[in-house]
Amino acid sequence: MKLLGEKGVERLLSVVAFSAISALGLIAVFIFIEGLPFLFKYGIKDFLLSSDWRPDAGKFGIYPMIAASFWVMLGAMLIGAPLGIAGAIFLAEFVPKTVMNIIKPAIELLAAIPSVIYGFIGVVVLAPVIRDLFGGPGLSLLAGAIILGIMIMPTVISISIDSLLAVPVSFREGSLALGATKWQTVHMLTTKAAKSGIVASIILGMGRAIGETMAVIMVTGNSVMIPHSPLESVRTLTANIALEMSYAIGMHREALFATGVVLFIVIIILNSIASVAIRKKVIVK
Amino acid sequence: MEESKKVHDIIDIKNLDLYYGQFQALKSISMSIQHKMITALIGPSGCGKSTLLRSLNRMNDLIRGVRITGQVLLDGKDIYNSGMEITELRKTVGMVFQRPNPFPLSIYDNVVYGLRVAGVKSKSQLDEIMEWSLRSAWLWDQLKDKLHHPALQLPLDQQQRLCIARLLAVKPEVILMDEPCSALDPISTSKVEDLMHELKKDYTIVIVTHNMQQASRVSDYTAFYYIGNLIEYADTKKIFTAPGVKQTEDYISGRFG
Numbered sequence: 001m002k003l004l005g006e007k008g009v010e011r012l013l014s015v016v017a018f019s020a021i022s023a024l025g026l027i028a029v030f031i032f033i034e035g036l037p038f039l040f041k042y043g044i045k046d047f048l049l050s051s052d053w054r055p056d057a058g059k060f061g062i063y064p065m066i067a068a069s070f071w072v073m074l075g076a077m078l079i080g081a082p083l084g085i086a087g088a089i090f091l092a093e094f095v096p097k098t099v100m101n102i103i104k105p106a107i108e109l110l111a112a113i114p115s116v117i118y119g120f121i122g123v124v125v126l127a128p129v130i131r132d133l134f135g136g137p138g139l140s141l142l143a144g145a146i147i148l149g150i151m152i153m154p155t156v157i158s159i160s161i162d163s164l165l166a167v168p169v170s171f172r173e174g175s176l177a178l179g180a181t182k183w184q185t186v187h188m189l190t191t192k193a194a195k196s197g198i199v200a201s202i203i204l205g206m207g208r209a210i211g212e213t214m215a216v217i218m219v220t221g222n223s224v225m226i227p228h229s230p231l232e233s234v235r236t237l238t239a240n241i242a243l244e245m246s247y248a249i250g251m252h253r254e255a256l257f258a259t260g261v262v263l264f265i266v267i268i269i270l271n272s273i274a275s276v277a278i279r280k281k282v283i284v285k
Numbered sequence: 286m287e288e289s290k291k292v293h294d295i296i297d298i299k300n301l302d303l304y305y306g307q308f309q310a311l312k313s314i315s316m317s318i319q320h321k322m323i324t325a326l327i328g329p330s331g332c333g334k335s336t337l338l339r340s341l342n343r344m345n346d347l348i349r350g351v352r353i354t355g356q357v358l359l360d361g362k363d364i365y366n367s368g369m370e371i372t373e374l375r376k377t378v379g380m381v382f383q384r385p386n387p388f389p390l391s392i393y394d395n396v397v398y399g400l401r402v403a404g405v406k407s408k409s410q411l412d413e414i415m416e417w418s419l420r421s422a423w424l425w426d427q428l429k430d431k432l433h434h435p436a437l438q439l440p441l442d443q444q445q446r447l448c449i450a451r452l453l454a455v456k457p458e459v460i461l462m463d464e465p466c467s468a469l470d471p472i473s474t475s476k477v478e479d480l481m482h483e484l485k486k487d488y489t490i491v492i493v494t495h496n497m498q499q500a501s502r503v504s505d506y507t508a509f510y511y512i513g514n515l516i517e518y519a520d521t522k523k524i525f526t527a528p529g530v531k532q533t534e535d536y537i538s539g540r541f542g
């Protein structure tokens with residue numbers, strides 16, 4: 001501190017901040033430089049809508065991966081969002097503050113568990129159960145959806161709790177004073193007032209689900225196929241990049257970068273929607 | 286006081302003690318609230334006015350660590366008896382808060398909130414009571430064309446009267462008001478006070494106020510509280526012209542508080 005002085009510290013911090021931001025910016029620029037030319041060379045429509053992914057034959061249709069990412073994400077949301085929201089309502093409204101203050105950080109800690117661990121549990125515990133109960137290979141779209149559903153729950157719970165707790169006590173008091181029960185207050189008022197935050201938590205969860213790679217590679221089986229049943233093996237966009245990047249060259253490599261561009265755009269859109277929703281604190285019906 | 290009204294108690298408070306943890310906020314309070322009268326609670330900040338008011342519809346139950354002994358009889362029935370339905374109690378004894386707290390919903394949805402809570406579904410019934418409530422709170426003419434606008438966009442005094450309308454919709458017998466005008470300017474305040482006079486025909490009102498002029502303007506009876514004790518409770522006219530206790534006199538003449 002003494003060495004640099006007030007001004008020096010400030011300058012140092014701004015250099016650090018600036019380099020961090022420019023590094024992120026450079027990554028984005030890099031992905032686009034590597035991926036965009038391919039999109040125009042190969043044709044956006046063929047790239048997105050063809051089901052023919054045979055890099056050795058120069059065929060780069062990522063539709064099966066798009067479908068897989070979409071269905072895995074949707075399944076994860078169907079599992080993770082209701083459970084996460086229910087958990088958030090329970091913790092924010094029906095549990096003493098002291099208990100909530102212990103459980104919430106614990107749940108947030110779940111988000112810090114490396115995804116390879118979730119994948120490991122998926123392979124060892126979940127996939128065999130699915131195979132035994134429903135048949136099929138076990139490593140499947142369903143396994144991916146369940147594991148991702150669990151992985152996004154901390155995000156959904158944590159942001160939903162924050163938005164429920166941000167609803168002023170005066171609203172709740174007003175509702176209770178009109179003879180509402182606690183549960184009526186929650187579903188007629190508090191969740192409505194917290195709607196934007198809850199929606200944001202779901203959208204951020206979607207972003208996580210689409211972006212997740214390692215756990216998905218481990219549990220979905222990775223066949224390049226348009227899924228016709230949740231029990232089939234699928235390969236998501238992220239899994240495809242991770243699995244093939246190490247040996248891809250030429251057009252193949254460019255196609256993977258273009259896949260990255262697609263993911264990048266989808267995630268940016270989801271996150272922008274979420275941040276708009278979060279900023280709009282109280283939604284008025 | 287109108288002679289035609291038969292004076293009787295609607296609420297009887299008997300030896301009420303209230304503790305927040307170790308701290309005793311109300312000390313053996315006994316007083317009765319007269320039917321269809323306006324009773325004002327006055328006293329310096331922190332003397333327990335809000336606490337007493339909130340113990341009349343059991344809003345204090347929401348605060349952890351509150352302990353209450355004694356009785357509050359509503360029409361002869363102890364509201365702290367385990368047989369008391371709290372939701373029913375709160376519909377009978379409604380509350381208007383210090384800061385207007387309309388819900389972040391439309392004006393219409395605010396007014397019918399309590400009805401929906403009570404399970405009323407019929408649109409025509411909701412519409413009818415909604416219009417009646419807004420009329421009773423003198424809001425119908427201003428708001429009838431924007432019933433589906435957000436309530437939070439109304440000016441503060443309309444918000445407060447909307448909170449009153451929302452309450453009237455559930456047909457309470459008693460209305461508790463905790464400094465209902467403290468967030469309002471003088472003109473809006475006098476509108477709310479006029480409204481209180483009108484409501485007195487049909488409802489019993491208990492109002493906490495910081496403002497002694499307000500107490501003397503609107504109330505029939507006044508209770509003076511000081512550090513958790515009820516010091517004096519009498520006709521408003523008597524309290525403000527010939528108080529029986531020295532402390533009351535000091536307070537209303539502005540020597541402390």
Ligand SMILES: Nc1ncnc2c1ncn2[C@@H]1O[C@H](COP(=O)(O)OP(=O)(O)O)[C@@H](O)[C@H]1O
Pocket residue numbers: 305308310328329330331332333334335336337348
């Ligand atoms: N939730 C609470 N927990 C602990 N003490 C409280 C609480 N609410 C009020 N008190 C205390 O009880 C006393 C009476 O408060 P209150 O009824 O709000 O007074 P008033 O409305 O007359 O200003 C004050 O000393 C206040 O600090």
Ligand SMILES: [Mg+2]
Pocket residue numbers: 334335336463493
């Ligand atoms: Mg008060």
